[in-house]
Amino acid sequence: MWQLLQFPLCPFSRKVRLLLGEKGVAYEPVRESPWMRRDEFMDLNPAGQVPVMVDTERGVTLIDSAVICEFFEETVDKAAMINGTAVDRAEIRRLTIWFDTQFFSEITAPLLQERMLKRLVYKQSPDGQVLRAAMKAAVGHLDYIDYLLDHRTWLGGATMSLADLAAAAQISIADYLGGIDWKSHEQAKRWYIGMKSRPSFRPLLSERMEGIPPPADYEKLDL
Numbered sequence: 001m002w003q004l005l006q007f008p009l010c011p012f013s014r015k016v017r018l019l020l021g022e023k024g025v026a027y028e029p030v031r032e033s034p035w036m037r038r039d040e041f042m043d044l045n046p047a048g049q050v051p052v053m054v055d056t057e058r059g060v061t062l063i064d065s066a067v068i069c070e071f072f073e074e075t076v077d078k079a080a081m082i083n084g085t086a087v088d089r090a091e092i093r094r095l096t097i098w099f100d101t102q103f104f105s106e107i108t109a110p111l112l113q114e115r116m117l118k119r120l121v122y123k124q125s126p127d128g129q130v131l132r133a134a135m136k137a138a139v140g141h142l143d144y145i146d147y148l149l150d151h152r153t154w155l156g157g158a159t160m161s162l163a164d165l166a167a168a169a170q171i172s173i174a175d176y177l178g179g180i181d182w183k184s185h186e187q188a189k190r191w192y193i194g195m196k197s198r199p200s201f202r203p204l205l206s207e208r209m210e211g212i213p214p215p216a217d218y219e220k221l222d223l
Contacts, residue, residue: 005032005052008207009116009176009206010085011108012065012100013051014169019069019162027053035121066100069162081162092156095148095163095195103170106137111177116212121150142180145188155191168195172204176214193221 004020004027006013016213020027032041032220034048045052045063053062062068073082082089111134145167148155154161171192174180182189205219 003030003054005030006050008021008209011169015035015166016051016068018165023076091207092161092163094168099166107134108170110134111179115177121173142185149187
């Protein structure tokens, strides 16, 4: 069986887990704290990042969420997540990259730094100015999601795709860390409630990072 090295608040691991869940791929989640830089983990991935997927029986190691998602998209026919015409697939990939890079760098990464790493690793207090900037940036990204949903059924087009999984994974971490305000974003909120309701998503919502509880409404489906 596949093993997935990850930790509960890694958005890229969550994206992979959502895809695996939608495709019905069995795997064993294995807790890995990449900031600890264990020798065994660094041997697997010198970049020191999760997720990493390993099949020891076949001697296969997959590194990086984009690579892992593409691998299972190519090898598992069920629930295609990069589908449609060449133009459709290009748009799905564009939005996936958008949420993996822009949303992560402006929102998820600062929240993780200030509200997780500073608490668990550095024993420091969060910087309020950084948190406010991240929450302000989140408003802009939710505006963009509203715009996309004004013109499409799902973020990437007519059907759910990897773009939705990538966006929901990032938002779920930001939401866990108190960085999302759904006020005035009804379109985005309805879409996210739909994502949270999917069987692939529910196991993620029950996981907790030690010493860092989520907001009271984090698991609620009515926000």
